[in-house]
Amino acid sequence: MRVTQGAFSFLPDLTDRQITAQVQYCLDHGWAVNIEFTDDPHPRNTYWEMWGLPMFDLPDAAGVMAELAACRKIYGDRYIRLSAFDSTAGWESLRLSFIVNRPAEEPGFRLDRAEQGGRRIAYTTRAYATDRPEGTRYG
Amino acid sequence: MADPAAEGHAPDRLDLAALYAESEIGQMLAALDDDLVGLLPVKRRIREITAHLFVTRARQMMGLATGTPTLHMAFTGNPGTGKTTLALRMASILHKLGFIRRDHVISVTRGDLVGQYIGHTAPKTKEVLKKAMGGVLFIDEAYYLHRPENERDYGQEAIEILLQVMENQREDLVVILAGYQDRIDTFFESNPGFRSRIAHHIEFPDFSDDELLAITCKMLEDSQYRFSPQALGLLRHYIAARRQQPNFANARSMRNAFDRMRLRQSLRLFETPGLVDRTALATIEAADISPSRVLTGLKSGSQEEHGDHHDTEEAA
Numbered sequence: 094m095r096v097t098q099g100a101f102s103f104l105p106d107l108t109d110r111q112i113t114a115q116v117q118y119c120l121d122h123g124w125a126v127n128i129e130f131t132d133d134p135h136p137r138n139t140y141w142e143m144w145g146l147p148m149f150d151l152p153d154a155a156g157v158m159a160e161l162a163a164c165r166k167i168y169g170d171r172y173i174r175l176s177a178f179d180s181t182a183g184w185e186s187l188r189l190s191f192i193v194n195r196p197a198e199e200p201g202f203r204l205d206r207a208e209q210g211g212r213r214i215a216y217t218t219r220a221y222a223t224d225r226p227e228g229t230r231y232g
Numbered sequence: 233m234a235d236p237a238a239e240g241h242a243p244d245r246l247d248l249a250a251l252y253a254e255s256e257i258g259q260m261l262a263a264l265d266d267d268l269v270g271l272l273p274v275k276r277r278i279r280e281i282t283a284h285l286f287v288t289r290a291r292q293m294m295g296l297a298t299g300t301p302t303l304h305m306a307f308t309g310n311p312g313t314g315k316t317t318l319a320l321r322m323a324s325i326l327h328k329l330g331f332i333r334r335d336h337v338i339s340v341t342r343g344d345l346v347g348q349y350i351g352h353t354a355p356k357t358k359e360v361l362k363k364a365m366g367g368v369l370f371i372d373e374a375y376y377l378h379r380p381e382n383e384r385d386y387g388q389e390a391i392e393i394l395l396q397v398m399e400n401q402r403e404d405l406v407v408i409l410a411g412y413q414d415r416i417d418t419f420f421e422s423n424p425g426f427r428s429r430i431a432h433h434i435e436f437p438d439f440s441d442d443e444l445l446a447i448t449c450k451m452l453e454d455s456q457y458r459f460s461p462q463a464l465g466l467l468r469h470y471i472a473a474r475r476q477q478p479n480f481a482n483a484r485s486m487r488n489a490f491d492r493m494r495l496r497q498s499l500r501l502f503e504t505p506g507l508v509d510r511t512a513l514a515t516i517e518a519a520d521i522s523p524s525r526v527l528t529g530l531k532s533g534s535q536e537e538h539g540d541h542h543d544t545e546e547a548a
Contacts, residue, residue, distance in 0.1 A: 153334050153366025155404040160362070 094201030096134045099174060099190040109158065112175070112193055116154040119177035124188055125149035126157050127178065128164050132171040132230045134199070135220050144168075147178060161193065170196050170231040196222075196231035246290045257282060260328055264321070269450065270443040271314055277434050278325060285329050300403045302431040303331055306374075307410040308417075309436025312482030315410040316372060318436075322408060323368040332406055336367040342376040345390040353386040357393045365404050374409035375419035391423060398429050439482050444471050448486045452516065457494070462518040466527075474526045489524070496520040 097103055107115070119126050126148045129141035144164040148157055157175075164173055173194035176187050200221035207215045222230040252258055261282065265275060284301060292298050303326065307315040320337050327335040344360055347353035361369065371377070377394075379385040398407050409416070409426075413435070420427040439447065445467060452458055459467065474485055497520045501508055521527070 148362070151362055151365070152336055153404075155333075155365035155401070156362030159365070159401070159404075 094199055096172065096192070096195065096199055098134075098136060099176075099192055101191045106195070107191070107193065112161070113154045113158055115189070115191070116157045116175065119189060120151055120154060120157075122177075122179070122188075123149075123181075124177035124179045126151075127176045128157070128160055128173065129176060130164060130168045130171050130173045130194075132196075132227060133220065133223055134172055135202075135218070135223070141172075141174065144173075149180075165194055169194065172196065198231070246293060248286050248290060251286055251289065257328060260325065264325070268314065268318065269446045270439050271318070271436065274314075274318060274434055274436060277432060281326075281331075281432075282329060285331065301331075302402055302429070303406045304398055304402075304430045305406070305408045305432040305434060306416060306420075306430045307408065307434050307436060308413040310412065310438055310482060312484030312486075313436035313438060314483060315436055316370075319368070319370045319372075319408045319410055322406075326368065326406060332367055334366040336364075337370050338364040338367065339370045339372060341372050342387065345371075345377065345394075346386050348386075350386075353389040354393060357390045361393070361397050361405065365401070368406045368408055370408045370410070373411050375411050375415045378419055378422055380422055391426070395425050395429060441468070441471050441475070444483065444486055447483050448490060451487060451490050455494075457514055457516055460515050460517050463516050463521055466518045466521045470521055470524060470526055477526060489526075492524065493520045496523060 095102075101107060116126055128144035130144055131138060131141040145160055148160070151157060161173070161175070171194070172192060174190055174192045176190040179186065179188045202218045202220050205217045205219060207217070209215055261278070264278070268275070281301075281303070288298050288301075305322070307319060309315055316339075320339070323332065323337040324335050326332045338360065340360055345353070345357045347356045377387040377391055379387055394407070397405060407430075409430070411419070445464075448467065448471075449459065449464075470489065471486070474480060474489070479485075493516050497516055500517070500519060501512060
């Protein structure tokens with residue numbers, strides 16, 4: 094099951110040229126671009142591991158793309174996303190976040206229903222990938 | 233750039249002159265000619281690069297193979313011959329020519345690239361390279377990167393990373409090295425990889441007396457000063473005399489001389505009773521040049537350029 098988080102996630106995967114254009118847009122607006130990766134695709138897993146520091150002082154997207162290439166080399170079997178943080182007063186939050194790398198196979202999620210008193214049902218989702226320990230979840 | 237060849241109707245012949253006229257590059261080169269006095273070998277090389285760009289464009293239109301040319305450069309020459317000045321302008325030239333995406337120069341020296349302890353150098357160098365991507369990375373006095381007397385020096389690590397990026401990301405980054413001829417030569421001898429990765433080795437010749445005069449006049453013009461006719465005559469002598477002295481640094485010596493003239497002029501006007509007018513404020517007189525140690529032949533204990541300054545202040 095294809096994970097759909099962040100922008101563009103219902104589109105086919107972005108090509109490097111498209112990613113470069115998006116990054117350039119972010120940098121041109123003065124947003125700090127971050128590279129983050131994880132192997133826990135649960136939608137409530139908000140804070141992913143960061144690859145290096147936020148890149149806020151680059152004029153050109155080539156620097157970010159070089160870092161992304163380095164990150165893919167090591168964590169190419171995990172989810173990698175780019176996020177752009179706007180630090181201007183009033184915003185101070187992420188303006189854009191999109192997945193740029195995903196595992197070859199995405200096993201998807203299981204929906205658990207727990208019956209409770211009064212026939213009430215509590216739902217919870219669990220990623221099949223997280224059945225295995227961290228670092229060995231994909232391939 | 234559109235690629236008409238891909239659509240299957242490549243033109244038979246192209247007018248390079250018309251292509252050139254369509255762009256603003258002709259104007260830009262003329263402005264460069266105007267702004268920089270002398271430096272003929274340098275201007276010639278820029279012309280070559282420009283011509284290459286147009287030929288590349290024409291080849292593209294004809295459907296011939298094109299590749300990114302290697303644009304890394306090494307500027308060598310004596311102090312004050314305009315290496316740094318030109319390197320800083322090179323970015324806008326290459327940008328207008330369309331070789332680089334961004335019009336920026338990151339100017340660095342050894343301290344910005346080489347770390348202080350093990351493991352510090354690589355991230356530091358990469359950080360600088362990342363920042364320079366898309367534009368020009370200017371490494372002033374590049375030979376300091378390599379310290380042959382200390383084999384455990386971290387400079388070598390920075391050089392290796394630099395070489396790798398220069399080779400693999402030619403379309404993202406143009407590296408310009410600058411330094412004095414002899415030291416750059418030794419540097420290349422111990423790092424042969426560097427020499428071969430740099431396509432353009434440009435030598436900056438020393439300026440002639442006339443060129444120095446023109447440069448000084450230009451400096452004055454830019455700061456809205458001018459020489460009186462007598463001062464101009466005296467300046468000729470000054471340039472000839474200054475050239476004979478140690479630590480002559482071409483245009484830089486002239487800039488320092490101009491700064492001292494300005495100070496003497498200020499003092500002269502300050503101490504002259506009465507009113508000053510616009511002309512007086514803008515004119516450097518012969519009296520502002522003549523007290524110079526260079527002309528009076530006073531011996532100075534200091535070898536430094538600024539030493540000259542202090543001495544003349546005392547003399548004035």
